[in-house]
Amino acid sequence: MSARNAILKRLRERLDGPLSAPESDFAVVTNRGWSQEERLARFARWIGSVHGEVVHADAARWTETLAKVLADKGVRRLALGKEHPVAAEARDALVDSGVALVDVARDIEQWQREQFESVDAGLTSTRGAIAETGSLWLWPSPDEPRLISLVPPLHIAVLDADTVEDTFFDVVERHGWASGMPTNALLISGPSKTADIEQTLAYGVHGPRELVVIVRHAGESPGVTR
Amino acid sequence: MSGQNPVVQTYSPREFHRQAHDALGNPQIRANFRKAMDGLMAKRSESFDDWDLETLRELGANIRLRALAKLPDLLERLEANCEANGIKVHWAEDGEQACRIIREICESHDARSVIKGKSMVSEEMHLNAHLEEAGIEALESDLGEYLVQLNQQTPSHIIMPAIHLNTDEISEILHDKTGTERTRDVDYMTAAARAQLRERFMAADVGVSGVNFAVAETGTLCLVENEGNGRMTTTVPPVHVAVTGIEKVVEHLRDVPPLYSLLTRSATGQHVTTYFNMISSPRKDGEHDGPREVHLVLVDSGRSRIYQDDELLDTLRCIRCGACMNHCPVYTRVGGHTYGTTYPGPIGSILSPHLMGLDDTKDLPTASSLCGACGEVCPVKIPIPDLLVRLRRESVGEGRGNVAGAGVKRTRKEAAAWKGFQWLATHPFAWRAGTSVAGKLRALTPGKLGAWTDYRTAPKPAGTTLHALVKRHQANRSEQAGKSHEEERR
Numbered sequence: 001m002s003a004r005n006a007i008l009k010r011l012r013e014r015l016d017g018p019l020s021a022p023e024s025d026f027a028v029v030t031n032r033g034w035s036q037e038e039r040l041a042r043f044a045r046w047i048g049s050v051h052g053e054v055v056h057a058d059a060a061r062w063t064e065t066l067a068k069v070l071a072d073k074g075v076r077r078l079a080l081g082k083e084h085p086v087a088a089e090a091r092d093a094l095v096d097s098g099v100a101l102v103d104v105a106r107d108i109e110q111w112q113r114e115q116f117e118s119v120d121a122g123l124t125s126t127r128g129a130i131a132e133t134g135s136l137w138l139w140p141s142p143d144e145p146r147l148i149s150l151v152p153p154l155h156i157a158v159l160d161a162d163t164v165e166d167t168f169f170d171v172v173e174r175h176g177w178a179s180g181m182p183t184n185a186l187l188i189s190g191p192s193k194t195a196d197i198e199q200t201l202a203y204g205v206h207g208p209r210e211l212v213v214i215v216r217h218a219g220e221s222p223g224v225t226r
Numbered sequence: 227m228s229g230q231n232p233v234v235q236t237y238s239p240r241e242f243h244r245q246a247h248d249a250l251g252n253p254q255i256r257a258n259f260r261k262a263m264d265g266l267m268a269k270r271s272e273s274f275d276d277w278d279l280e281t282l283r284e285l286g287a288n289i290r291l292r293a294l295a296k297l298p299d300l301l302e303r304l305e306a307n308c309e310a311n312g313i314k315v316h317w318a319e320d321g322e323q324a325c326r327i328i329r330e331i332c333e334s335h336d337a338r339s340v341i342k343g344k345s346m347v348s349e350e351m352h353l354n355a356h357l358e359e360a361g362i363e364a365l366e367s368d369l370g371e372y373l374v375q376l377n378q379q380t381p382s383h384i385i386m387p388a389i390h391l392n393t394d395e396i397s398e399i400l401h402d403k404t405g406t407e408r409t410r411d412v413d414y415m416t417a418a419a420r421a422q423l424r425e426r427f428m429a430a431d432v433g434v435s436g437v438n439f440a441v442a443e444t445g446t447l448c449l450v451e452n453e454g455n456g457r458m459t460t461t462v463p464p465v466h467v468a469v470t471g472i473e474k475v476v477e478h479l480r481d482v483p484p485l486y487s488l489l490t491r492s493a494t495g496q497h498v499t500t501y502f503n504m505i506s507s508p509r510k511d512g513e514h515d516g517p518r519e520v521h522l523v524l525v526d527s528g529r530s531r532i533y534q535d536d537e538l539l540d541t542l543r544c545i546r547c548g549a550c551m552n553h554c555p556v557y558t559r560v561g562g563h564t565y566g567t568t569y570p571g572p573i574g575s576i577l578s579p580h581l582m583g584l585d586d587t588k589d590l591p592t593a594s595s596l597c598g599a600c601g602e603v604c605p606v607k608i609p610i611p612d613l614l615v616r617l618r619r620e621s622v623g624e625g626r627g628n629v630a631g632a633g634v635k636r637t638r639k640e641a642a643a644w645k646g647f648q649w650l651a652t653h654p655f656a657w658r659a660g661t662s663v664a665g666k667l668r669a670l671t672p673g674k675l676g677a678w679t680d681y682r683t684a685p686k687p688a689g690t691t692l693h694a695l696v697k698r699h700q701a702n703r704s705e706q707a708g709k710s711h712e713e714e715r716r
Contacts, residue, residue, distance in 0.1 A: 133498035173480060194370075197412045206457075
């Protein structure tokens with residue numbers, strides 16, 4: 001008998017007989033009832049507490065904020081996609097900025113060392129975020145491959161203010177994750193870190209040392225400092 | 227260790243008592259663990275501040291119970307959905323078979339170099355040694371695992387593998403093995419390890435990782451981490467092999483958020499980890515990175531045997547957070563290596579006997595004061611103290627006998643002594659006669675009573691038994707009551 005069938009047979013012919021499966025009540029992980037302002041404030045507080053930087057911007061003028069972040073961080077080579085509106089708008093805005101724009105829509109085999117060694121920052125969109133934990137939700141795509149949010153020392157993520165949900169459970173349920181998962185789904189909460197050396201926090205152990213989240217606000221949203 | 231190569235130490239559960247004695251005599255080990263565990267306990271408790279923790283634990287236990295109740299069906303569903311997504315699924319009866327499967331995958335790609343994300347199951351089956359024998363280098367990439375591997379040791383904690391080392395010791399290891407400067411600068415050491423490991427990620431032929439939750443409904447493998455080495459391991463090399471125990475499956479995707487909430491807070495007191503990495507397929511046409519092949523190896527290795535018994539089954543609920551060890555007064559004092567097993571601390575003491583047999587692990591269920599802290603903090607409410615007691619019974623042949631090595635600790639003398647006690651305690655006349663004799667001969671009590679008197683003085687039977695004292699007391703009281711009754715009448 002194959003290992004598979006032998007294992008399944010042992011599990012099915014359980015000595016103490018079949019088990020009954022309890023129903024689950026998920027109330028404790030949903031229904032926070034926060035307003036959009038509260039959600040955003042919580043998101044910013046939590047991601048800030050793990051070293052993520054949050055910058056607010058008007059949706060219409062967010063690329064100016066991006067240019068400023070790039071200048072502040074001394075970014076000379078920025079990796080980004082082409083098709084996603086975030087990438088397309090960034091490309092338009094940065095055309096004369098002196099920042100070299102590195103195409104990411106190429107098989108990694110062709111440019112692995114270049115990506116690992118000579119890219120200063122990666123720019124990605126996000127699908128949303130989670131207020132309760134300060135987490136960004138990313139589904140990498142051919143236009144935004146998995147490694148641009150991981151390999152460069154700085155990750156810049158663009159988040160729309162109205163896409164923040166209360167909890168991880170809410171994201172999974174409301175956006176129907178179970179009916180079609182992508183190759184890779186990611187939650188990112190802050191830059192890469194470790195505490196493996198005597199519990200002392202250090203950032204950028206394998207992934208980015210810094211994470212900047214540009215939060216785009218549609219129209220005027222009072223109470224938010226830009 | 228100042229400059230010399232550290233002596234490679236090996237640990238065995240058979241040597242628990244000697245190892246515990248050595249660890250207790252090592253102030254450095256005790257200080258390192260005490261400091262770390264105190265910090266972890268405080269952080270865990272703070273991280274649950276805003277939560278109805280009992281309700282959340284109830285849900286966590288309930289999700290795991292449901293998964294176990296449907297285990298064979300869920301494993302088949304997981305397999306079908308993974309295969310539909312393009313992930314190749316393999317089954318292994320034991321660690322040796324799992325090692326062989328992984329080695330064959332490596333060989334089919336002419337792989338010489340494997341990079342590893344943290345995986346306790348791969349530690350349990352000694353995958354690194356197996357691959358090395360086949361001429362394939364296996365390098366750990368989690369910083370703690372990397373340090374421990376450089377130091378030719380095994381992890382001393384399931385979440386923080388290098389917790390037994392302090393900054394100076396780590397500086398020395400990195401200096402010795404990789405030529406970095408001696409320093410107390412943690413950022414410098416972290417950056418050095420980052421640079422060393424990035425080269426290895428680029429060069430690796432295969433990435434091997436563990437799995438935190440495998441979702442049957444969607445065929446998704448979930449990995450929880452802070453460093454990003456797990457994402458590197460599962461994205462950069464052309465082949466990814468995930469290896470996990472058969473109990474790690476959950477039914478639905480919506481079962482994942484509550485378990486993830488419990489896991490990170492219980493493990494390190496974090497409200498969330500930096501990365502939650504969910505993998506559902508190899509690289510698809512048109513995608514530009516990620517492995518072209520993904521394999522999932524499901525390992526039994528004693529788990530289906532645990533599964534047979536209603537009480538022992540609870541062992542399989544575990545989500546490997548390590549809170550039980552962080553809160554264990556024994557673990558905190560003796561450290562992880564003392565147990566001599568892949569999984570140390572309370573969870574190790576209830577799991578290892580099934581993985582290795584009670585013959586080798588008979589001392590582990592007794593490495594506990596049964597204070598109950600482990601059961602109290604367990605995020606999925608495993609009754610660890612009850613299971614420790616069950617395994618103690620099994621080890622002296624008083625259980626159901628369905629654990630490998632059951633009865634290993636049974637001695638005729640001890641069994642006869644308990645039988646004798648049972649007879650005495652159920653025959654009042656003999657009991658009273660016996661206790662009265664013991665009381666009279668109390669001066670003859672020996673001063674040495676085995677291990678008990680190593681650190682304590684020998685107890686002496688009381689001159690008068692409690693029974694006799696109570697009787698005397700009652701007699702006095704009724705006499706006095708009689709007197710006051712008479713006074714009232716006058």
